[in-house]
Amino acid sequence: MNIDRRQFNILTAGLLSWPTIVAASTKNRGNPLYLSAASDGDDKHWVIGFNSESGLTAQVFKHQLPARAHHIAVHEGLGVYLVVARRPGHYLWVGDLSSGKHLTTINVPDDRHLYGHGVFSSNGENFYTTENAWQLINGDSGRVVKWQAGRHGDTFTLERQEEYPSYGTGPHELLLRTDQQTLAVANGGIRTHPDRGREKLNIPSMQPSLVYINANTGDLQEQHFLEPDYHKASIRHLDQNESGLIALAMQYEGEAFERAPLLALHQEGKGLRTLWMPESERGQIPQYIGSVRFDNSGRYIAASCPRDNMITFWDTENDIMIGTVRSRDGCGVTAVDSGFLYTAGTGKIAYYDLASDQVADMENSPFDKVFWDNHLTVLPG
Amino acid sequence: MRGLAQHSAVMYLYSWIVYNENSSQLEYSAMKRLTLFLAASLVGNLLLAQPSDEVSENWTGINLAITDNHVIPAYSALMQATQDLSSSAEDFCSSPNSEGLTAFQNSFHSSMDAWQQSQHIQFGPITYFNWNFRIHYWPDEQGTGARQLDALIAAESQESISSESFARESVGVQGFPALERMLFEADSLVLMQTNSYRCQVAQTIARNIDEIANGVHARWVDEFRTTVANADERGFFESAEDATIDFLKAQVEPVRRIQQQKLEEVLGESAGRERIRRSESWRSARSIRNIRLNVMALENLFNGSDDSDIQLSSVLLAEDIVSINNNFSELADSLDALPDSYTAALDADGGRENIEQVVVLLDALFESMEAALKNTDLYLGFNSLDGD
Numbered sequence: 144m145n146i147d148r149r150q151f152n153i154l155t156a157g158l159l160s161w162p163t164i165v166a167a168s169t170k171n172r173g174n175p176l177y178l179s180a181a182s183d184g185d186d187k188h189w190v191i192g193f194n195s196e197s198g199l200t201a202q203v204f205k206h207q208l209p210a211r212a213h214h215i216a217v218h219e220g221l222g223v224y225l226v227v228a229r230r231p232g233h234y235l236w237v238g239d240l241s242s243g244k245h246l247t248t249i250n251v252p253d254d255r256h257l258y259g260h261g262v263f264s265s266n267g268e269n270f271y272t273t274e275n276a277w278q279l280i281n282g283d284s285g286r287v288v289k290w291q292a293g294r295h296g297d298t299f300t301l302e303r304q305e306e307y308p309s310y311g312t313g314p315h316e317l318l319l320r321t322d323q324q325t326l327a328v329a330n331g332g333i334r335t336h337p338d339r340g341r342e343k344l345n346i347p348s349m350q351p352s353l354v355y356i357n358a359n360t361g362d363l364q365e366q367h368f369l370e371p372d373y374h375k376a377s378i379r380h381l382d383q384n385e386s387g388l389i390a391l392a393m394q395y396e397g398e399a400f401e402r403a404p405l406l407a408l409h410q411e412g413k414g415l416r417t418l419w420m421p422e423s424e425r426g427q428i429p430q431y432i433g434s435v436r437f438d439n440s441g442r443y444i445a446a447s448c449p450r451d452n453m454i455t456f457w458d459t460e461n462d463i464m465i466g467t468v469r470s471r472d473g474c475g476v477t478a479v480d481s482g483f484l485y486t487a488g489t490g491k492i493a494y495y496d497l498a499s500d501q502v503a504d505m506e507n508s509p510f511d512k513v514f515w516d517n518h519l520t521v522l523p524g
Numbered sequence: 525m526r527g528l529a530q531h532s533a534v535m536y537l538y539s540w541i542v543y544n545e546n547s548s549q550l551e552y553s554a555m556k557r558l559t560l561f562l563a564a565s566l567v568g569n570l571l572l573a574q575p576s577d578e579v580s581e582n583w584t585g586i587n588l589a590i591t592d593n594h595v596i597p598a599y600s601a602l603m604q605a606t607q608d609l610s611s612s613a614e615d616f617c618s619s620p621n622s623e624g625l626t627a628f629q630n631s632f633h634s635s636m637d638a639w640q641q642s643q644h645i646q647f648g649p650i651t652y653f654n655w656n657f658r659i660h661y662w663p664d665e666q667g668t669g670a671r672q673l674d675a676l677i678a679a680e681s682q683e684s685i686s687s688e689s690f691a692r693e694s695v696g697v698q699g700f701p702a703l704e705r706m707l708f709e710a711d712s713l714v715l716m717q718t719n720s721y722r723c724q725v726a727q728t729i730a731r732n733i734d735e736i737a738n739g740v741h742a743r744w745v746d747e748f749r750t751t752v753a754n755a756d757e758r759g760f761f762e763s764a765e766d767a768t769i770d771f772l773k774a775q776v777e778p779v780r781r782i783q784q785q786k787l788e789e790v791l792g793e794s795a796g797r798e799r800i801r802r803s804e805s806w807r808s809a810r811s812i813r814n815i816r817l818n819v820m821a822l823e824n825l826f827n828g829s830d831d832s833d834i835q836l837s838s839v840l841l842a843e844d845i846v847s848i849n850n851n852f853s854e855l856a857d858s859l860d861a862l863p864d865s866y867t868a869a870l871d872a873d874g875g876r877e878n879i880e881q882v883v884v885l886l887d888a889l890f891e892s893m894e895a896a897l898k899n900t901d902l903y904l905g906f907n908s909l910d911g912d
Contacts, residue, residue, distance in 0.1 A: 182906065184898050213912060229912060259912060315912075379912075394911065400654040400695055425760070426651040431911055450911070452766075469762040471769060472905050488906025502758060514906040 174524040176203060176240070179475055179486055180212035180516035188212060188234065189263070190226045191513065194524075200492055200507045202497075204243025209234055209513055213259025214316070214518040221267045221294045224520075231275065231337045237299050240522065246299045254278065255286065256337060257519040259517075260316040261500070264358070265323055267292060270301060271358070273328065274315035277336050285309030285330055287317065287356060307361030310354045315379040321387045325364060326356045329391065331377040346396050346422050351378040353391055353409060367415050369393075369404065376403045380434055384441030388410060388459060392435035392446055405432050406446055408459055418462050429453070433474040433517050438483065443497055444481045449474040449517075454485055456497065468495050468502055475519030486515035569805035580838035583764035588811055588836035590771050594825050595645055596749070599741040602638040606734040609635045613730035617723040620716050628726075629707050629808075635733065636700060636805065640817035642776040644825070647770045648751075649743035657695040659736045662804055669696030673705060673725075680721045685728040687735070699736075700805075703729040708807040763882045765902075771836055773904050775825055776893045783886035786811065787879060790866060795876050797909060800867055816859040823852045831855055837863070844896035851889040858882050 157209065174194045181189045188211045192203040211227040226236040232254055235249045251257055251274060261272040274286040289305040311330025318327050332351030334344045352375070355364040369376055376393040383389045389409040397403060404417035420428045429448035437444050443465070447454045449472045456466045472488030482496040490513050492505040542877040580586065616624035639660060642650075650656045661669055672694045675686060683689055696702065706712060706726045716723040755761035761770075790803040790811075801809040826848065828835030837845045858881055860903055862869045897904065 184903075398657075400657045426647075427654070427656075433911060449905075452762075469758070469760060469766070471762060471766050472903075489903050512901075514903065516906075517912060 149244065149345070166524055169341075170366065175479060176522040176524070177477070177484065178217065179518065179524070180208070180215060180226060180229075180519045181510075181513045182211060182516065183514065184512050186277055190215065190238065191510070192222075192224075193510075195492075195505055198503060198506055200505050200509065202509045204238075205407045206236075206238065206243070206245055206515070208236055209248070211516070212236070213516060214261065215520045216261050216263055216467070217520055217522050218263040218267045218292075219522065221292060221299070223294065223299055224522075225261060225263075225270065227259050227261045228257050229259045229516075230341070231335065232259075235261065235272070235301065237301070239297070246297060247301075249301045251288075251303075255288075258313070258315050262318050262326075263292065264319055267294075269304075269358070271317060271319070271326060273309060273317050274306075274307075275313070275337075277334075280334070283308055283310065283312070284334065285311045285314040285328075287314065287326060287328055287361070289358070289361075305361065307356060308363075310356070310363050310366060311350065311352050313351075313377070316381045318381050318383060319358060320355070320383065320389075321385065324358055325382055326355060326358045327383070328354050328388055329378040329381050329392075329495050330354060331379050332374070333396070343396065346375065349377065349396065351376065351393075351416070351486035353378055353389070367409060369407070369415060373403045373417075376405070378407075380432065382436050382444070383461075384437045386441060388441070390437060390444050390446075391415070391436050391458070392432035394432065397430075399427060399430060402428065403430065405429060406435070406444070406457065406514070408451070408462070416462065418457060418464070427451070429455075435478050435520075436478055436483065438478045438497060439481070445476045445478075445483065445485070445495075447474045447476050449488065454483075454495065456483075456495070463517055466500060468493075472514075474517045475515050477519045477521040479521060484519065484521070486519050488514045490514060539649055545560050579841055580834075581765070582834065582838075583768045584753065584756065585834050586836060586838065587755065587764060587767045587771065588749075589828060589832050590825065590836055591744070591752050593829045593832045595642075595648075595742070597829075598638070598642040598645070598821065599737065599744055602635070602642050603734075603737045603741045605631070605635040605638040606730075606737040610727075610730045610734040613727040617716070617720070617727045620713065620723060622713055625707070625716075628730075632700075632703060632707055632808065633810065636808070636810065636814070637817055639700065640814045641821040643818065644774045644821060646774060646777075648748045649740045652739075652743060653691075654695060655736050655740060658691070658698040658701045659733055661695045661698070662701050663789075663802065664696060664701065668694070669701055670705065673697045673702050677719070677725055679724050685724055687731070690728055690732055697725075698729065698732050700733065702806050703733070704805060708809075716866070750845050768836075768839065769902060769904060770881075771825070772839070772897070772902060775822060775836060776890065776897070776904060778818060778822060778884055779890040779893065782815055783883055783890065786815055786818075787883050787886070791879060791883070798870060798876075803866040806866060809867070810865075811866035812859065812862045812869050813864035816856075816862075817853070818847075819855055819859060823856070826852070839898045839900060839902060841899050844892070844899060847893045848889065848896060851885065851892050855882065855885040855889060858885055 176192055176194055178192050181191050188208045189205055190208055193200050193206045194203055204329050210232050211229045212226045214227050216225045222240045224240055228234045233250045237246045239246055240276045255274045261270055263270050270290040270292045272288045274288050276284045276286050287307045287309050287435040291304050292303045293300045309328050309330055313331035313333040315329045316485045320327055330352045332349035357364060375397040376395050378391050379394050380392040384490050391407045393405045395403045406418040408416045429451040431450045432446045433449045435446045442460055444457045445454055450470055452471045453467045454470050454473050455464055458465050470487050473485050475486035481498050484494050486492050490510055492507045494503045609631040612628045616628045676697050751760045752767050755764040755767040761767045786804050790799055792798050798804050804814055805811050825836050
């Protein structure tokens with residue numbers, strides 16, 4: 144953390160307002176750009192770029208998409224943002240970061256579909272997607288695809304290069320590890336088929352896993368499973384901090400009254416470390432995490448529970464939940480300043496400050512009737 | 525809402541002028557311009573602010589009216605019914621005979637009637653301690669409840685049926701479906717007469733249901749009503765409107781669930797493919813009765829009771845309230861014409877078609893509610909409905 148709680152409390156004594164947060168930040172470097180997919184009440188789907196200042200959000204760009212999207216990857220060097228279609232979609236929609244304008248749309252082959260996530264290599268030469276080769280029903284239909292990326296002026300190219308197995312079924316979020324040579328992939332374990340829509344076909348036998356794959360050869364380096372009792376905890380989302388600690392977020396497919404871990408941590412060379420929600424008499428324990436992100440210090444994580452209308456915050460130094468905020472259908476979350484900006488399916492945008500445990504709602508009138516999708520991306524200013 | 529906003533602007537201007545009426549700084553011409561603007565605004569306001577354009581945003585008022593006039597009375601009725609259930613279980617087991625069994629069955633029906641009128645409330649205390657699953661674990665697609673109940677009875681452990689231990693038994697043996705299985709088999713009486721432990725299990729389930737009903741009622745009265753009343757502070761709810769959305773979800777979501785889970789799942793794809801054992805409460809021959817009570821409760825939630833002038837429907841536009849009430853009334857008419865049991869309803873004249881008609885009407889009600897909500901700023905869920 145950049146500022147300790149006492150300092151922060153002094154700085155923000157009284158009513159915490161957005162301008163105070165900005166002023167108190169030691170990392171404030173200008174105005175970050177936030178990107179998220181969104182839908183509206185008329186079933187139209189959008190990518191929206193916005194910024195925020197003094198508690199007010201302002202739309203930077205908004206473009207209609209061919210279908211609902213999921214995650215947005217950005218690469219500052221290439222000056223692009225890349226919108227990934229939600230499963231079982233096919234498109235990768237690319238826009239220019241400075242103007243927002245559409246550059247190109249690339250589709251995956253007809254016999255593949257995307258899972259909503261993709262990641263650029265830090266040098267911008269490659270992009271990686273998770274995909275479904277549903278024709279293979281032996282449990283290994285998950286694919287990781289390596290693309291070659293390039294930009295010349297307004298021309299952006301993305302060439303499909305290699306297809307690796309994901310060593311599991313239903314791969315979802317992926318990231319490049321800090322060495323930039325290794326991909327970490329969340330194999331959700333759930334088999335789906337485009338002919339059956341979004342129906343889950345193998346819940347009794349699902350086997351989710353976290354895998355590390357050589358980004359250049361596709362060789363499997365490590366594979367980690369949860370305890371057999373928790374094989375219905377679908378590993379879907381990932382993040383990592385600068386020291387390479389990986390946070391895994393799960394979605395439990397078992398009974399609502401069963402207890403299962405929803406978060407785990409993985410440090411290289413060790414086993415998975417599960418994090419547990421504290422016992423609570425106030426309602427059912429959440430069984431679904433929609434998004435997970437580390438804060439800027441790398442010590443804390445935010446994990447959103449849209450089905451339970453809350454965002455949870457955890458300390459990875461002692462593996463405990465340190466707090467929650469209520470947020471109806473809150474899902475998208477990203478690190479900013481000494482906390483997290485989060486977005487909700489209701490259209491709400493808010494900032495939660497870890498040091499002061501305060502929430503500041505954003506005035507977001509430009510986004511009337513916009514339902515933010517699961518993931519929020521930030522391009523630091 | 526446009527009407528309301530204009531109204532506020534006009535009121536603000538009005539108070540500003542009244543406040544400044546003796547001020548020498550306010551020149552006559554400025555005063556005249558303001559007065560003209562005020563007059564124009566008022567006319568515009570009157571023209572635009574048709575009653576049908578107005579929806580209530582009195583979130584706290586609505587939330588408390590529903591809590592006091594719908595939720596707490598529903599749980600209070602459940603608590604009273606389950607108290608009778610528990611005492612008739614005790615009476616029956618002290619000397620199991622056919623009159624006692626009939627009384628036990630009747631109090632099961634009264635309790636189930638009350639539960640069916642509170643089943644739609646799936647937030648707040650009913651979710652504490654897994655109470656919602658423990659009181660009524662249904663549907664039980666794997667049939668685990670039956671297996672676990674048989675195992676529990678076979679084990680004959682006094683420890684298992686002590687109050688504390690029983691709460692930790694599988695949810696499948698703790699609530700209404702397990703008790704129904706014990707009370708409505710052809711040989712229920714003989715089995716309980718010849719095996720006193722079996723009767724003790726039935727008695728334990730009845731007591732457990734009563735404890736849960738008491739707990740839910742007490743938590744609403746002692747705690748959750750305050751949570752609802754203070755929903756505009758940061759806490760369990762993020763705002764009073766956020767709490768209203770939970771009531772709206774209790775209004776809308778069960779309509780789809782009843783249609784799909786309680787009717788379509790049983791109807792199967794075509795005539796002759798019906799799966800009666802998938803219907804709720806089929807053993808006690810009251811599957812349709814349950815739905816009739818569900819719809820009655822949903823209608824009560826929507827329109828409130830006679831002695832309250834604040835109701836959930838007031839968050840919607842007037843014309844939408846009319847069409848939803850038309851849907852409710854058609855649905856009630858169709859359900860009233862059906863017998864209590866799903867089997868009897870299928871066997872009656874026009875059997876399957878009658879039930880399909882109820883499916884169509886439930887679908888229409890759901891669609892009306894969705895369309896009505898689209899005319900407001902209220903949104904019930906997006907990421908939470910179909911996750912990824």
